[in-house]
Amino acid sequence: MVSRLLQTSGLPSFKNGVHPPENKDLTSAIPSRRLPFPAEIVLPLSQHIGRPAQALVKPGDRVERGDVIAEASGYISSFVHATAAGTVKSIEHWPHPAGAMQPSVRIEVDPHSTQLQRPRLVPHWDEVPEEQLSEEISKAGIVGLGGAAFPSHVKLRPPEDQPVDVLMVNGCECEPYLTSDHRTMLERPEHVHQGIRIVLRALGIRRAVIGIESNKPDAIEIMRDTAPGDLDISVQPLEVKYPQGAEKMLIKAVTGREVPSGKLPSAIGALVQNVATTASVALVFETGQPLIERIMTVSGRGIRQPGNWVIPFGTKLSDVIAACGGLNDDAAEIVFGGPMMGQSQASLDVPVLKATGGILVLSNDECKRQDILPCIRCGKCLEACPVFLNPQLMGALARVDRFEEMAENNLGDCMLCGCCSYVCPSNIPLSQLFAMSKIQLSRLQAA
Amino acid sequence: MKAREAKHGTVKITAAPHVRTADSTTRIMWSVVLSLLPVVGASIWIFGPSALLVLVASIAGCLLTERLFGERGNSLADGSAMITGLLLGLCLPAGFPLWMAFLGGVFGIGFGKIVFGGLGQNIFNPALLGRAFLQAAFPVAITTWPVRSADWWALRGDNFALPFMSPGASDAITGATPLGNVKFGDDPVITPLFDLFLGNISGSLGETSALLILLGGIYLAIRGHLNWHIPVSILVSVFAFSGLFYLLGLSPFSPGFMLFSGGLMLGAWYMATDMVTSPVTNSGCWIFGVSIGLLVVIIRIWGGLPEGVMYAILLMNALVPFINRATQPRKFGSASDKSEPAAEKGS
Structure with missing residues (x-):
């Protein structure tokens, strides 16, 4: 209680919340390096929220890095691209980080390839009509890199009756240990800003606020210093x-302001994008590189060499661990x-995905x-x-299967x-009980 | 759902979050016990071996009952039965027959906690329920208050009275408590505040030193092991209402005397703050605390008993489910909007 008072910084925040040990100094000062290409890449067709992508390749096909291998199968879906050049081995069920086996494209990586992209025509962001920008973003397979992997083009078209007037760029990175967004801001500030510029143009607005937790003063400084003068961009x-x-x-x-329960941020005229997402949007219009890799933090006291790495999606966990020096003797749990x-x-066979920060x-x-x-x-x-x-009450209800009553107590607002x-x-x-209750409740409502 | 403890070389697969605070229920309980040790020490220093004997007897009653009838095999380890035993002992007089103290512990844990389903399920504070039972069953023994004796080793009453035998005449000197003195004394004497504060008075074991209870309570509040809203609201409420009635000439007790006499300090810091039997919301804790304070003042001034802390808390314990229901947190997103964005300020 008293410790809570001492920790108040006077900076803007929200009510409640917790202060877990940050543990970010394990990796925050380590510049990102490229992880060697593995011998095999496994790309699940479902790396995003929404319907799984539809595979466009068949076993035996040669793919170059950046080629489309699966297309979106609906509006809320996303494209998947080959993250390394090689030959499609098979399309089969493979362990997925979310737990179940998922249809995935296995690519045998060509060890002799330079892993350069196929040269392609890149549309200049300023010449693409505003309403087509989101289509280009969709084709590049861009999804929210903050963790939810929601297809970005959907967000860029808010409901007609809820116009967005401010873009919020999320550089908070509040999860302990993780430093990938931090490194993205430090190493690629111009990409973050360029992506913001493109997203602003797609939305037809001029104002963006970059929110960064105060434990990253270097990122706050660099984002301020590199902000373009012709747009209304501030760092908070x-x-x-x-x-x-x-x-x-x-x-x-x-x-x-509080987003009303059950509503999208656009209900109060806001839209949120992660800094890593905007940085990857910038690449689409700079080199034509779709979303095929990102900075990931490999950390924890169970890994020999913690660090930040640029890892192509589809790289298997075992390859990542091997490249980071292997496990310590007391390693106990591996978390994506x-x-x-x-x-x-x-x-250890699960591949890293777009949302794996x-x-x-x-x-x-x-x-x-x-x-x-x-x-x-x-x-x-x-x-x-x-x-x-009231998690206390809801936990008690969950244990006796009173899911409808939990819904009356706003279970829907729980973001786990x-x-x-x-x-x-x-x-x-508690949050495990709530996750299970949400599933049970949706089953009840479907029945 | 039970966490499987990974041994060396095994992989853990658990649900998020994968990290937890170091605080645990067990740690909270034992830190309450720790914070009570100075009070225990003071009671032994003031009342001699009798104090220790009474405490041991009530603790034994609690632990034994928990061990025999507790649902979980290791329920002694969580420390909650230990707290009940300690608190019950601390609200008994030093000369109390040991078998009665033991019986109070058995009743407190058995009927105060285990019949409800064990830890976390009970409605009433088990220690206070045990004391209420003793008050009803042995009204004379529980209001026989020994004063400080010249001989520290002397028993302060007939501690070793046998069950169902009338206690033998004791040579210990007894005296009225400060509250009883004012209320029922032929020649009312107001005990000086300073004596009340340091504990140089007659009363139950833990009723005597407001200072040590305050220190223990503050320690727990700083560690986040008790909700400070409860003691603060009780004390403010007692001070305010007794001050009001004192000024109106309705009460013989000054607000300062009210604060530091009787079981108020122990009740406010250790009994009312029992997490299981107090509201879960902070606003609920304010309602709970202010109501307890008002009830204490009313019982002390107009009630048939000199002291009202125990009944005030027990009564409010019964209302906790209603307070909880009435003070549910508001739904996120239902607040009236502030139109002024805070964004521009920082940059």
């Missing part, structure tokens, strides 16, 4: 607090994403599990929940950020 330092980078929390911190919302991996190898000490005790109604979860739910589980002294897996 924000309090270091999890989940500052969640869309609703970022908007609350920057504008002081951050420690608060990331997913535990059960296989980080790969954490946690040691036993870092992810200690304690026994689950009964809820003592301490109320700490209510003080942690950024969307003002994990704050309640994080603070619970009885170690009750």
